[in-house]
Amino acid sequence: xxxxxxxIATIFMLVAGSVIGISTTNTSADSGKQKHNSGNNGKVKNxxxxxxxxxxxxxxxxxxxxxxxxxxxQMEKTIxxxxxxxxxxxxxxxxxxxxxxxxxxxxxxxxxxxxxxxxISVDNDKEPVGTxxxxxxxxxxxxxxxxxxxxxxxxxxxxxxxxxxxxNYNDIADDYFDDMINGKHKVDVILGGxxxxxxxxxxxxxxxxxxxxxxxxxxxxxxxxxxNDQLLGLFAPVGLPKAIDRKESTPSLEDMTTAALEQLSQxxxxxxxxxxxxxxxxxxxxxxxxxAMSEMEDFARAFETVIEFAKENGHTQVVLTADHSTGxxxxxxxxxxxxNPEAIKAAERTPEFMAQEITDGESVxxxxxxxxxxxxxxxxxxxxxxxxxxxxxxxLYGAISEVFNNRAGVGFTTSGHTGIDVPxxxxxxxxxxxSGLIDNTDIANEVFGFLK
Ligand SMILES: [Zn+2]
Numbered sequence: 403x404x405x406x407x408x409x410i411a412t413i414f415m416l417v418a419g420s421v422i423g424i425s426t427t428n429t430s431a432d433s434g435k436q437k438h439n440s441g442n443n444g445k446v447k448n449x450x451x452x453x454x455x456x457x458x459x460x461x462x463x464x465x466x467x468x469x470x471x472x473x474x475x476q477m478e479k480t481i482x483x484x485x486x487x488x489x490x491x492x493x494x495x496x497x498x499x500x501x502x503x504x505x506x507x508x509x510x511x512x513x514x515x516x517x518x519x520x521x522i523s524v525d526n527d528k529e530p531v532g533t534x535x536x537x538x539x540x541x542x543x544x545x546x547x548x549x550x551x552x553x554x555x556x557x558x559x560x561x562x563x564x565x566x567x568x569x570n571y572n573d574i575a576d577d578y579f580d581d582m583i584n585g586k587h588k589v590d591v592i593l594g595g596x597x598x599x600x601x602x603x604x605x606x607x608x609x610x611x612x613x614x615x616x617x618x619x620x621x622x623x624x625x626x627x628x629x630n631d632q633l634l635g636l637f638a639p640v641g642l643p644k645a646i647d648r649k650e651s652t653p654s655l656e657d658m659t660t661a662a663l664e665q666l667s668q669x670x671x672x673x674x675x676x677x678x679x680x681x682x683x684x685x686x687x688x689x690x691x692x693x694a695m696s697e698m699e700d701f702a703r704a705f706e707t708v709i710e711f712a713k714e715n716g717h718t719q720v721v722l723t724a725d726h727s728t729g730x731x732x733x734x735x736x737x738x739x740x741x742n743p744e745a746i747k748a749a750e751r752t753p754e755f756m757a758q759e760i761t762d763g764e765s766v767x768x769x770x771x772x773x774x775x776x777x778x779x780x781x782x783x784x785x786x787x788x789x790x791x792x793x794x795x796x797x798l799y800g801a802i803s804e805v806f807n808n809r810a811g812v813g814f815t816t817s818g819h820t821g822i823d824v825p826x827x828x829x830x831x832x833x834x835x836x837s838g839l840i841d842n843t844d845i846a847n848e849v850f851g852f853l854k
Contacts, residue, residue, distance in 0.1 A: 444831040446852040447672040447717035449538070450708050451511065451845065453557055454701050455504055456683025458727020459489075459825050464691070464812070465698040467733065468743045481706050482827055485722070487837040489823040490845070492726045494519050495526060501821040504683065505568040507725035507842055508560030512676075514846035522556065522565040522574060530564035534849040538674035539583040541853055544590045544631065544666040545673065548658045550700065551641045551680030552596030554578070557725065561676045562589045575599040579610050587614065590631060591665055593658040594680075595638035608634065622653040631665045644681060644693050645700035647755045655679060655704040663711050672717075674853070677704055685752075686728025689814040690803040693752040694731065695743075705827075712829050719830035719852055721845060727822050730815030738811055745809035748775040753802035757795060766790055778805065 454461070462482050470477045494506035495516035502510075503519040510516055513523045513531040523533050535545050547558040554574040559565070563577035575596070581588050597620075600607040612618050617630035625635050637652050645654060653661075659677050666673035679701030685693035705722060712718040733741045751773040759769045766787050770778055778786075782805045789801030807814065826845075828836040835848045 445717055446719040446830065446832055448667070448674070448715065448719070449534070449672075449849050449852055450675045450677065450712070450718060450720045451534070451561075451849065452677045452679075452701075452705060452708065452720065452722035453508070453511065454679045454682050454698075454722070454724045455551075455557055456686040456726065456728030456819070457679065457698070457701070457724035457824065458731065458820065458822055460727065460731040460733055461682060461686075461694060461698055461724075462825055464731070464733050464741065464743075465695065465702065467741050468695055468698075468746065470743070481702050481709065482722075482825070485709070485720075485827040485829050485833075486825060487828045487833055488826045489839050490723050490826050491823055491839070491841045492724075493821060501819050502726045503568075503819065504556040504725050505560060508557040510842040511723070511725070511845040512560040514843045514850060516843060520566075520568050522559045522563055522568055522570075523561075524564055524566055528566050533561050534846050534853065535561040535674050535676065536583060536588060537850055537853045538672075539586065539588050542584075542671040543673050543853075544669035544671070545588065546591035546662040546666050546675040547589050547593070548591070548655070548662050548675065549594035549678040549680045550645075550655055550697070551594060551678070551684075552599060552638075553592050553594035553636070554596055554599050555594075555641075555680060557678045557680065558594065558676060562592075571596075571599045572602065572605075575607055576605070579607050579614075587611075587632070591633045591662045591675075593625075593633070593635040593637075593653075593662060595636060595641045597636045598639045600634075600636060608636070621651045622657055623651070625653050625657060625661050628661055628665070631668060633661070633665060635661070641681060641684070644685070644696050644752045644754065646692075646696040646749070647751050655700045656707050659704045659707050663707070667711070667715070674849075677708065679704065682724075683728045686731060686814075687817055688754065688799065688803065689729055689807065689817065690753055690799070691731070691807050691810055691812040692746050692749045692803065693754060694729075695746050696752060709829055717831070719832050719849075720828060721833075721836050721849075722827040723842070723845065724824035725842070727820045727824060729817070730813070730820050732813035732815070734811050735807075735813030741811045742809060745776070745806055746812075749773065749806060750775070753806065754799050756802055757799040760790055760798060761795055776809075 492502045494502040496518040506519045509523045512533040549558045556568040559574045563574045611634045616632040616634045619625045619635040682697040786801045789798045
């Protein structure tokens with residue numbers, strides 16, 4: 403886009419807008435508000451909380467560039483942009499750190515309190531604090547947790563379990579089965595990765611769930627065939643492969659979300675569902691822009707599915723945000739005023755996947771030629787070969803990622819989290835309560851209000 407054309411086009415749109423009355427600033431949450439005014443009396447029956455783990459504002463901006471149609475003057479709105487309502491503060495209440503981790507932030511969004519990093523819905527006295535999912539179950543509603551990480555990872559864990567540490571994976575998985583509310587299991591639909599933690603030497607939770615009437619599924623096909631309202635789906639030993647690395651037998655986040663909605667929406671008392679795009683964060687930690695955009699796309703598609711459901715339903719409140727940002731992802735780097743999505747789109751698999759193939763014995767040239775549509779420069783090839791010679795997976799993974807980051811104009815400043823505010827999106831009858839600058843605890847506290 404050349405600047406001059408831009409300016410002329412903008413002036414034209416402004417003039418045309420004022421003359422014939424077109425609004426050029428289609429407001430963000432208007433669709434939600436329209437619902438409010440269109441005959442459902444603003445009643446919330448179902449609540450869907452979506453969390454893009456690590457999805458700070460640079461990720462949603464980069465995703466907009468990725469989605470841009472280069473043949474039009476304006477940069478089109480993404481599914482996120484259409485429902486933007488504000489920003490959220492994410493700081494934890496931790497004696498040593500003031501940038502949050504996923505556990506503390508998820509506790510804030512699930513239980514409405516600030517706590518220390520690593521806490522799974524316990525407060526600073528290590529006492530359990532009730533969550534919105536538990537509140538929904540107490541009200542007789544159906545409940546679900548969907549994630550692309552292991553389902554007992556920090557974010558889903560904070561909704562369905564209580565633990566002094568996010569690292570107690572086995573105990574968290576046990577909680578999903580053992581903690582009963584009114585004689586029932588807390589979570590009706592559990593979908594994600596994590597067979598390692600459910601099928602263990604000391605305990606087989608899969609059998610426990612099956613004995614209590616849950617349908618257990620392990621592939622896309624089985625998931626799509628499910629007709630049971632209690633469902634456990636585990637599709638990987640730990641986290642699912644990244645979206646662009648997945649085989650057809652591994653479901654997308656959209657597939658899992660659709661399957662969850664199908665069952666949960668049959669409960670006449672309504673439902674609570676948490677859906678997490680878990681690995682945007684993992685891509686950020688690895689400073690890998692290709693994986694980050696792969697996971698953004700997976701998450702965006704799940705959001706589209708959720709919005710469609712909510713539009714049809716009319717009594718569903720959707721709120722989507724991030725727990726924090728990861729990696730210090732920047733759109734533009736090294737003084738250059740350019741972000742080039744084509745460099746990222748050239749990868750058909752993640753650098754992680756390619757690094758694995760090379761580690762497994764394939765040649766660097768073969769792997770790059772097979773999965774990347776641009777030609778590597780001699781310098782780029784040399785940097786990857788040099789990394790491959792060190793026999794360290796992370797070094798190789800980093801070297802491949804860096805070629806894409808450099809070509810795309812993506813910078814990273816840390817392998818950890820950053821403390822910047824995160825975007826908030828909403829759709830449904832009560833979307834306005836999430837607008838402006840809110841605190842991450844407001845997410846839970848407003849949802850508690852809907853569930854009353
Ligand atoms: Zn993280």
